[in-house]
Amino acid sequence: MASQLPLAQITRRYDRLARVYAWLEPLFAIHSGARRRAARALGVNSGASVLEVGCGTGRNFPYLLEAVGPTGRVVGIDASPGMLAEAQRLIKRHQWSNVELHRQDAAELTRGETFDAALFSLSYSVIPASRTAAHRAWDLLRPGGRLVVMDAGVPDSALGRILDPVARLLVKLAPGDPYSRPWEDLDDLDAPHTERFLLGIYYVVVITKPAEVP
Ligand SMILES: C[S@@+](CC[C@H](N)C(=O)[O-])C[C@H]1O[C@@H](n2cnc3c(N)ncnc32)[C@H](O)[C@@H]1O
Structure with a gap:
């Protein structure tokens, strides 16, 4: 399941x-450890290209730039001009030359290129048509x-x-x-592997x- 609100409202x-x-x-218990873990899960090396949706x-x-190095590329897309303006400020402050931003609805996502990895970080549970x-x-x-989805949610447990x-x-x-349960939504893609942390939240x-068969 995805967010129930229409995209314009989100x-x-x-x-x-x-x-x-x-x-x-801090209110949402978002921490750098989760971000590092997500970046590591992308499994990319120096020179790679990463799409963040x-x-x-x-x-x-x-974290993404640390993974792809100076010869790699990060492309970020988002539907919110306000969030993108903040991202643009960050890029300018750090003088990153290998990060590109695009305003786009993820459900309409098209780009004339392929990527080594794609990340949904705390966004899968927000995007209305996330699947x-x-x-x-x-x-x-x-x-x-x-494809890596890092997110937080209510676990199926007493704690939940x-x-x-x-x-x-x-x-x-x-x-x-x-x-939101991306591992269930996306089980038609190749065998999702899910790891839970921070009390399963x-x-x-x-x-x-799958790699191409020669
Ligand atoms: C909780 S924030 C996560 C931001 C960032 N990935 C992070 O880890 O901090 C969720 C983001 O998803 C974006 N979003 C929601 N629906 C979207 C859509 N349909 N297309 C593109 N971006 C969307 C929102 O604008 C927001 O910036």
């Missing part, structure tokens, strides 16, 4: 949150490339029942579906596109 909400997004991270203010860019968006990103992967009211409050502030789903 975009407006993230436009308003853009300037304070970094400050809200729903890149927001660019909070993953330092379609993931399929679009999958189509842009080279054979052997990886305790966290449910908190999650319902948090999504009023920053929209998303705390019951966070997860990283990795799906590797």
Whole structure:
């Protein structure tokens, strides 16, 4: 399942949150460890190209750039002009020359190139047509490339029942579906591998596109 709100409403909400997004991270238990883990899961080396779908203010860019090095490339797409403006500021501040941003609806994602890896970081549960968006990103992967979804949600456990009211409050502030289950939505792609962490609240789903048969 994906976010139930229409995209225009989600975009407006993230436009308003853009300037304070970094400050809200502790409230949502978003931590650098999760971002590092997601970047590592991409399995890319120096010189690689990475697509981040729903890149927001660019909070993953330092980790992605560390992975791809100066000869690699990061392409970020997002539907919110406010979030993209913050990402652009970050790029300018660090003088990164190998990060490109595009305003685009992930469900309509097209790019005239392929990527070594694609990342949905805290965006899969927000994007209204998330399954379609993931399929679009999958189509842009080279054979052997990886699709990684890092996100947070309510786990299927006693802890989940305790966290449910908190999650319902948090999504009023920053929209998303705390019951999103990408490993189920995307099980038609090649064997998703899911790892959970931080009491099962966070997860990283990795799906590797089969290499071409020679
Ligand atoms: C919670 S933020 C995550 C931002 C960033 N990836 C991170 O890890 O901090 C979710 C982002 O998804 C974007 N988003 C939501 N629906 C989208 C869509 N249909 N197409 C592109 N971006 C979308 C929002 O604008 C927002 O920037």
